[in-house]
Amino acid sequence: MGKAILYDSTLCIGCRLCEGACAERWGLPYDDKIAAEEKLSAHKLTAVQTHGERFNRRLCMHCEDPTCASVCPVGAFRKTALGPVVYDEARCIGCRYCMLACPFQVPAYTWNSRLPVVKKCDMCYERQQAGLATACAEACPTGATISGERDALIAEARRRIAENPGQYYDRIYGIEEVGGTSVLFLSAVPFEELGLPAGLPREPLPLLTWRALSHVPDIVVVGTVLLGGVWWITHRREEVAAAEAPEKEKAA
Amino acid sequence: MNRLRQLTVWQWIFAALMLGGLYATTVRVFYGLGGATHLSDQFPWGLWIGFDVLCGVGLAAGGFTLAAIVHIFNIESYKPILRATILTAFLGYSLVVVALLFDLGRPYRIWHPLVMWNPRSVMFEVAWCVMLYTTVLALEFVPVVFERVGWQAPLRWMRAVSIPLVMAGVILSTLHQSSLGSLYLIVPAKLHPLWYTPLLPLFFFLSALAVGFAMTIFESWHSSRAFGRQLEAPLLASMARVLAVLLGFYLVLRFWDLWRRGALGRALENRTESYLFVLEIALLLLPMLLLFRRHVRLRPGALYACAVMVIFGFVANRLNVSVTGMEAGSGTAYLPKWTEVAVTLAIIALGFAIFRFAARHLPIFAAEAPAAAGRPAPLAARGD
Numbered sequence A: 001m002g003k004a005i006l007y008d009s010t011l012c013i014g015c016r017l018c019e020g021a022c023a024e025r026w027g028l029p030y031d032d033k034i035a036a037e038e039k040l041s042a043h044k045l046t047a048v049q050t051h052g053e054r055f056n057r058r059l060c061m062h063c064e065d066p067t068c069a070s071v072c073p074v075g076a077f078r079k080t081a082l083g084p085v086v087y088d089e090a091r092c093i094g095c096r097y098c099m100l101a102c103p104f105q106v107p108a109y110t111w112n113s114r115l116p117v118v119k120k121c122d123m124c125y126e127r128q129q130a131g132l133a134t135a136c137a138e139a140c141p142t143g144a145t146i147s148g149e150r151d152a153l154i155a156e157a158r159r160r161i162a163e164n165p166g167q168y169y170d171r172i173y174g175i176e177e178v179g180g181t182s183v184l185f186l187s188a189v190p191f192e193e194l195g196l197p198a199g200l201p202r203e204p205l206p207l208l209t210w211r212a213l214s215h216v217p218d219i220v221v222v223g224t225v226l227l228g229g230v231w232w233i234t235h236r237r238e239e240v241a242a243a244e245a246p247e248k249e250k251a252a
Numbered sequence B: 001m002n003r004l005r006q007l008t009v010w011q012w013i014f015a016a017l018m019l020g021g022l023y024a025t026t027v028r029v030f031y032g033l034g035g036a037t038h039l040s041d042q043f044p045w046g047l048w049i050g051f052d053v054l055c056g057v058g059l060a061a062g063g064f065t066l067a068a069i070v071h072i073f074n075i076e077s078y079k080p081i082l083r084a085t086i087l088t089a090f091l092g093y094s095l096v097v098v099a100l101l102f103d104l105g106r107p108y109r110i111w112h113p114l115v116m117w118n119p120r121s122v123m124f125e126v127a128w129c130v131m132l133y134t135t136v137l138a139l140e141f142v143p144v145v146f147e148r149v150g151w152q153a154p155l156r157w158m159r160a161v162s163i164p165l166v167m168a169g170v171i172l173s174t175l176h177q178s179s180l181g182s183l184y185l186i187v188p189a190k191l192h193p194l195w196y197t198p199l200l201p202l203f204f205f206l207s208a209l210a211v212g213f214a215m216t217i218f219e220s221w222h223s224s225r226a227f228g229r230q231l232e233a234p235l236l237a238s239m240a241r242v243l244a245v246l247l248g249f250y251l252v253l254r255f256w257d258l259w260r261r262g263a264l265g266r267a268l269e270n271r272t273e274s275y276l277f278v279l280e281i282a283l284l285l286l287p288m289l290l291l292f293r294r295h296v297r298l299r300p301g302a303l304y305a306c307a308v309m310v311i312f313g314f315v316a317n318r319l320n321v322s323v324t325g326m327e328a329g330s331g332t333a334y335l336p337k338w339t340e341v342a343v344t345l346a347i348i349a350l351g352f353a354i355f356r357f358a359a360r361h362l363p364i365f366a367a368e369a370p371a372a373a374g375r376p377a378p379l380a381a382r383g384d
Helices: A017-026 A067-071 A097-101 A125-129 A135-139 A150-163 A206-213 A216-251 B002-006 B009-036 B047-059 B062-072 B076-103 B122-149 B152-186 B200-226 B233-260 B264-268 B272-291 B294-298 B300-330 B338-361 B368-372
Strands: A003-008 A047-051 A054-058 A077-079 A085-087 A145-149 A183-186
Touching (some): A003 A150, A017 A047, A067 A085, A067 A206, A067 B152, A206 B122, B009 B338, B047 B076, B047 B152, B047 B200, B047 B338, B076 B338, B152 B300, B233 B294
Parallel strands (some): A003 A183
Antiparallel strands (some): A047 A054
């Protein structure tokens, strides 16, 4: 079923080693000031956030049916068989529809660049291809972030909830949100208290636009027949009138 | 010095807008979107998409409706205003492309959708339709140029393909006018319930039809004043009646949809969204009620005022969908930077200037003379 990441907020101590490892993996600058920003941006592809006494971590969710991949007019995003959703900057025209459409507000843009690109986590695609864990999972000292097969991680999350029922909010975020994601969350409190979007539909968002787009052939066929028909009728009437005119004159 | 003094107020305004646009363009080129706009990761689409593209395409909708009326429905009486409308549409679409070149992060890759396909993407469909339809409009308008330079052979070829061309134009327009609404189907959790509905494509299409008629009335009135022509008053009056019926149908459907989704109550909240929703509806409801009255339709000044209201109502709707309705869901506020406004104003000014130039030098209104005999005497175009 593909690779995934499980983040267990109850184990996170907010050390931000995942952020540092991620910045290093991308060759992005990282210092105390950037560490304190707590939000995703073009120079911070994962962000640890403080919510009272708890922590949460944001990164690309790597949806099973990614909204970004469906909306991109040039197919710059792709859900790989391995699991990660990857971005090809050589295709990108910079329309930023992916940023508008992403239900998790993940893609970021290098706004001040003259040749801007979209930036987002790619779940360490080339590390995964080599059979390695993601940089963030490798850096995590408490096991709050682990990477592995999605099925195995879901089973692991269920086991944790079952073994410590008092410690967890009884749900796994990412199993059914917008058709499922490859990043899964465990928490002690409802997920909206950790700043994760609540009330997302269970069905993949691309279905919403597909329902409209799938009517395009109907409109073309019905439109052509209808317009052709109207044109034939209106101009036939004219021909008939033109043919009858001299006869009427004769009769008169 | 003497020549400078001869410039009219409008020419001064035009020059100022062009200078502002030019400066903003250099900012855009050298400092990127970050330097030229107030866009952000949370709010990636602003004025250039919300106004220049969404409104620009809609305001040019008169082109396909009038072409269908004249060539498909064979209602010849509308022929005198067809060329001006096609010209406006062609200009409108060309300027939308210019605006896109400002908005795209990598404008030099605007051709990518031609070879890199993603048929699941609404944006991909819009890109193809807009490209093809702009070509159709160019082909529909080019006979005017051939007439001016007196090329007979190409004129005959164009006449042979004119009907399939018009049909293609109508279908392409139906597709992308509605698809601009479909773009927002993907943001159910971000767009405010006063605007988010599965019917967005239908609403975008119907309102584009309506504003197409309003724009035709608007520009007939303006060109009649600017070029000292007679206004096709009875023609515009009958068009206004269609406009009123269309607006009525749109508004009934809009309110039925709000009621069905249980979103009607949101219109009465003490929030910016609710106020701007009421403004949008009022700007469409008021001209609809007025246009159902015969004496309003027959008075050029009142007719013009109604058309302007519809245009503003339409613009309010598109900006509400793209800006007002998206702010809360994106967790941020957006107000365009002055450079964004400067580019938009310069593009509008350019549109007016090119229309004026073309109307002076090309036989835009030439079809008037032979058709005039069969029509009732036109009213003089006066504001009163």
